[in-house]
Amino acid sequence: MLDARRFATSRRDLMQAGVTYPISVLLIGLGALFLLVNVTALSIIRPRADGSIWLIFGAWLLCVVIGELALTRILPRRDPLLFPLVMLLCGWGLIIIERVAPNFADRQAIWLVVGVAAMVITVYMRDLIALLRTLRYTLLFGGLLLLTATIAFGSNPSGIAGAPALWLEIGGLFVQPSEPLKIVLVVFLASYLAEQYTIMRTQRDRFGTAPSPRAFAPLVLMWGLSMVVLIWQRDLGTAALFFLVFLTLLYVASGRTLVLIGGGLLAVLGGTAAYLLFGVVRLRVDAWLNPWLEADGRAYQIVQSMMAVAAGGIFGRGIGGGLPTVIPVVHSDFIFAALAEEWGLIGVVAALLCLALIFMRGLRAAAALRPFPALLAVGLSALLAIQSLLIIGGVLKLIPLTGVTVPFMSYGGSSLVTNLIVVGLLLRLSSGDHARAVST
């Protein structure tokens, strides 16, 4: 029966199986049209002799077509919105990178191919989720080992002395271990909490007792891990992301508001300590509180980013019509400012809607699942959403800057491949077809 559904390929079979085939194709078509218009405009405004912009678009088209075909074949009952939305953001990101930093676009296109392949493989391995759960301690150990290795031997591809050393160089390829570590941590926490949540919840009604160490031990552990990342790597973004995602998962599993209060206090404590102890954190917070004092110095990036957003206005300057290139590393952390300048508020709202929809569809996948897959879906969706909010909030001066990427859009191979694997996992979870080995 399962095999029959897995390989159901006739249209009638698919419809019977509840496959919303047309909507994903429609979305992909609309996305492709949007990108085609922009690619055409960019190729007119700035003709590149090698025509590489069309190669990049071709690569994206190949990814989206083959990805959709493969997903339909492997997973007919998946969420129909996730893949088209993710691919739209990936393609949009590629075009922005091509526009603001053409030298990085070719590499990013290759990473997209790798990432979509990784996503398809993730989806194809139907027992992967069960396997992840089984191997959670091994994975966690491996992940922490990788993190330790980064702390010890890390480097920065830019080669600038003093730049955060968040990368490991493996055979000429720079990998950011904190990216795959995100998945490992979410898998670990989901499986831990899937075992503990009933106990946490039954303790809820006990009156006047101290919080259970079952709830607080992992909280303190994760806080400690975040602080290690912050202290040793000066990676404010990853530390904040780890901690917030964990807090979310713990709250969802335990159902205790107290967790949020305690976590909030710990975050404030850690944040204050970090502000007092680390120059990099103090810089970010100072530049956030009053960027105008040092608009041409330490706050240059954030001031230029706000100017880009303001210059975009409601309708945007149009692709190639703005000046987002004055923002340092605009193709990575500040890609959203470039989007705001050239696509305007309309583009910003569209991209935010895509990200929010991806999050909602991910959460939706959690419904009607058993505890581990449900928590996994919540954790992975929250991972994408919180990461988006952290960097976009920073770019818009709502919160201090944290150096994380905009999922699917920013330049960065590790980040793109990791996030596409997350999407693969969410797609698999959304189909509900992973249950065989997953019990409890």
Place this chain on the structure above:
Amino acid sequence: MLFQRETGRLLVALAIAFAVMAAAAAYWAVNGADGILRRPDNPRLFELEAVARRGAIVDRHERPLAYSEPINEGIGAAMRRNYPEPAAHSALGYFSLRYGTSGVEATYDTELRGSNALNDLNDLFESELLHRARVGDDVMVTLDLDIQQQLAAHFADLRGAAIVIDAPSGDVLALISQPTYDPNTLDADWDQLVETPGDPFFNRAVQGRYQPGGAMQTPLIAAALLSGIGLSETSAGGAAPLMLGALTLPCAGAPPSAQVNGDNAPLAITLSDAYRFACPAAFAALTERLDAGTIDTIVAAFQLNTVPTLPGYATGQAPTAIPTNDGVTIDDGDGRDLRLENALGQGTLVVSPLMMARIAAGIANDGDAPEAHLLRAIRAANAAPDAWSHAATTIATQPIATLSVARQLQALMRGAVVNGAAAAADQPSLEIAGHASLAYTGDDALVWFIGFVSVDAEHRIAIALVIENSDDIGLAARIGGEVLGAAAAFTP
């Protein structure tokens, strides 16, 4: 269903967070235009200037003197300002994104830049939605490229200035200041130019403050005519070199009467000959005969104590140390009587070529000096090729002399060309009138030439030129004559 309450709350919380992001973006997008985008460190302001198509500057026959053209399309687009006529460089000033504007480019900057005004829906569509670059108005100046080229060719290796004015219209037909600079390569040359001796950025024709020297003889002889002193009255020793302080001031030309009188004879000379040959001693004697009030009257009438304005150029401060209403008599610094020094153009009174050109044009125009101006017409951005809107055509003149005095001065100046120090200015078949003279500044000499030519019954063209570090009076007269000769072919 598991965790329903918590996931529901999480969904709401993060949905609110996303909405807050959108609201923040909306705040900057709507509020930024009047706020942070106006900050001077917004690189977009510079970019806006770089891509704007500045209006062209054309001469009176629509020959381009300055225009902007795109050097790059699309991303990284920019405009380059071209100045195709080297002859006109010193007359135009410059436009530079880095160093700003000067000269004509500065005076008509508002028009040349164009406005951001949104007059109709089409403007709104073009600027707010399509983000088309701003386009400026074209400016037509009164300069005539042919005359300008003549002048520039003569001044190529000289230091000094000249200005050619049409009477009675007051149109500036040509203007030059040497040394100058190439506005095409201003950004690259700037550091070197600011170090260049002689200050190439200084417009000598308008802002120059030169010793008038013998150029004061024209107002002085006008004062003599006003006082009823006859032009044939003889001045004993009037042709001899004059000792004024440490200076020895000889005649600019060689008067025939001086040759006749021989070596030790008192070099007597008539006033008209003294003017023709620019002999200072005779004018020193004249100054002694004239009362101070007459000299002050003539200085005021010839507007030697006011700064002339020439729209198109900064005029700088008032000429040095001339008490505006006290005339030339008293130096208000230490109360010394500088009447003689100032009357001979070797005192505190200094003049610009523009001031002298106005006097020449006033004499040529029978006593009414036209107000010089440079703007001829403006054509709105993107208007039809012939849609020039001409500047006000009313001719503003200032009376500087009566008709009879002006006519006598015309005859004297004609005489100086026919047989006098300005003989080199003579051109066959043309009635060129002029006066060439010398002035001294420290160890250096200047030569002045002022003159005019009749084009037709009511139409004259006047010139004033000064050559620095030179006592070659023939050179000044020859340049003046040749430029006037070229200008005589001019049709307005």
